[in-house]
Amino acid sequence: MMKNIALIVISLILVNCNKDSEEPFLNEEPxxxxxxxxxxxxxxxxxxxxxxxxxxxxxxxxxxxxxxxxxxxxxxxxxxxxxxxxxxxxxxxxxxxxxxxxxxxxxxxxxxxxxxxxxxxxxxxxxxSKGSEKSIWSKELSNLNLPGVHVPYGFSDKENGYVLFQDTKTYKYNPNEKVFHQIASFPNPDGSSGTKFTAVHLNDSNYILNDIDTNLYELNENTWSVLSVAPFNYEGFGGYYHGYSNANNILILSSYKSFNYAPETDQWYSKSSLSAEGFSVGGTNLDGIAYIMTSRKKIYSYNSVDDTWDYVTEYPGVLKSNIIGFSYSNKIYFGFSYLNHEETPWIDQTFWSFDLTKRSWTQIAPLPKELSTRGTMFFFILKNKLFIGHGVSKYYDLYALDFTKL
The missing domain is CATH 2.60.40.10 (Immunoglobulins)
Structure with missing residues (x-):
């Protein structure tokens, strides 16, 4: 009798539960x-x-x-x-x-x-994403295999970008095909960790100085040759050397030594170096005038006509070591301060523009992806774009900033 009563109670509970579950579920949340x-x-x-x-x-x-x-x-x-x-x-x-x-x-x-x-x-x-009308950034390539050793250095001509590693391996980037091809290695066999390079494009060639020897190397149609011997060597100077071409001359500027080279006559001329607190860490040029930043965040302009330096402004962003500089439409841009070292790298991903007419700074949109502090990076400017390569263990991602959307 007791078992029957228990079964009846359990049945009633189940019936009531089923009845409740049939009621509409009311929820205040959308x-x-x-x-x-x-x-x-x-x-x-x-x-x-x-x-x-x-x-x-x-x-x-x-x-x-x-x-x-x-x-x-x-x-x-x-x-x-x-x-x-x-x-x-x-x-x-x-x-x-x-x-x-x-x-x-x-x-x-x-x-x-x-x-x-x-x-x-x-x-x-x-x-x-395929981009957006107002976005200045894009990711061009992922997991690109560039098996060079040590820190890479980027430069460009009118049609292609280049990456030169400190072990002398050299790669050429075709922006139309979005492909890197290995070309003849830099001819200096002593390339090693710590080697510094300065590249300048003039007419149809790239010209490269380094801190191992005093040769001025020419890269033309994937072939290297020695064009001239410079009267100086950057060995012992840990700062940045800005190179650019102006009126068929090659100018190499720094807070250490500065020179003008005339390829037509193979003549080197000593020019005034930047004399300021700190040492040169980055630079750009616009309309024949160079703009160099020092380790104290001060920016100076250089006029090659009268060989003079003038103070311009102070950089408002973060500066750790080297910094990327470029120019576009009456503005100079600095940012992406970096310490390019395989074991202790560091990157600040902010960019700032300085309007030379209004004399004012404006921060621009940063790269949407925060890069790892591991690895190394390179950059070059090509066809109204700044390309930044960042990689870990020889695999690089390539990003681009479109000047025309600034």
């Missing part, structure tokens, strides 16, 4: 879903989401958040986002994103909805 991005092209992408259930709570804001695939999960506090504050009804909503999407990067997207003090997210979807 239910939101992330859909695949559409219309992905060089101008941007269209993000899409769906509000499946509005819920009982009033939605204050909703939209999309996104981040790089290998970064943290997208969230409203630290990620890129676009927010709609208008009322939302159930169904599909979308937004065209024309900025903050760099070409060649994979991104994660999430929808979100906020109500009260809470925020809920939809599922995560990914897509490979």
């Amino acid at each position: 239910v939101i879903k992330t859909l695949q991005a559409i219309s992905v092209d060089a101008t941007g992408a269209t993000f899409r989401g769906e509000l499946v259930q509005k819920g009982e709570a009033k939605i204050n804001a909703y939209g999309f958040v996104w981040s790089l695939w290998d970064f943290e999960e997208p969230n409203v506090n630290t990620s890129n986002k676009i927010t709609f504050e208008s009322d939302v009804s159930t169904g599909i909503f979308e937004a065209r994103i024309d900025s903050l999407l760099a070409s060649g990067f994979e991104y994660k997207i999430k929808t979100f909805a906020s109500y009260g003090t809470k925020t809920i997210y939809g599922n995560t979807v990914s897509f490979m």
Whole structure:
């Protein structure tokens, strides 16, 4: 008799549980879903989401958040986002994103909805970006195998980029095919860790100085030769030597020694060196004028016509060791300060532009991917783009900054 009573009680409990489960489930939270991005092209992408259930709570804001695939999960506090504050009804909503999407990067997207003090997210979807109208950055190549040894040095001519490693291996980059090819190695057999190079493009050739010997090497159609012998050597100077061409002359500038070389007559002329606190760490040139930064973050201009130096401004960014410099449209740019060392590298990924007319600094958008502090890097300027290569264990990623979008 007792067993029968127990069975009846258990049956009643099961019946009541089933009855409760059939009641409609009431939830004050909205239910939101992330859909695949559409219309992905060089101008941007269209993000899409769906509000499946509005819920009982009033939605204050909703939209999309996104981040790089290998970064943290997208969230409203630290990620890129676009927010709609208008009322939302159930169904599909979308937004065209024309900025903050760099070409060649994979991104994660999430929808979100906020109500009260809470925020809920939809599922995560990914897509490979083809760029955006307002993004200055792109990823050109991934896991590029450049098996040179020690720190690389980059330079370029009108058509191609080059990477010269300290072990003398040399590679040529074709921007149209997006391919590196190994070419004849730098002819100095004593190339080793610590070798410094300065390259200058003039007419159809690249000219390279180094701190091992006093030869001025010429690279023309993938062939190396010795063009001249310089009257100096950079050995013992740990700073940066800026080289550029002006009026068919080659100028080599630094806070150590400066020279002008005339290829037509094979003549070297001593020029005034930068005399300032600290030593030269980076430089660029614009309209025949060179701009050199010192280790004290001071920038000086050099006029080759009267062989004079003048103070210009102070760099507002972070300076660790060397720094990248380039110029475009009446502005000079400095940034990406780096210590290019295989064992103790360091990189600051911010860039600043200085308007020579307005005499003011402006920070520009950084590379969207934070680079590892491990490895080495190189850079060169080619066809209105700055190319930056960063690699670990001989495998490099190649990034580009498009000057025309600055």
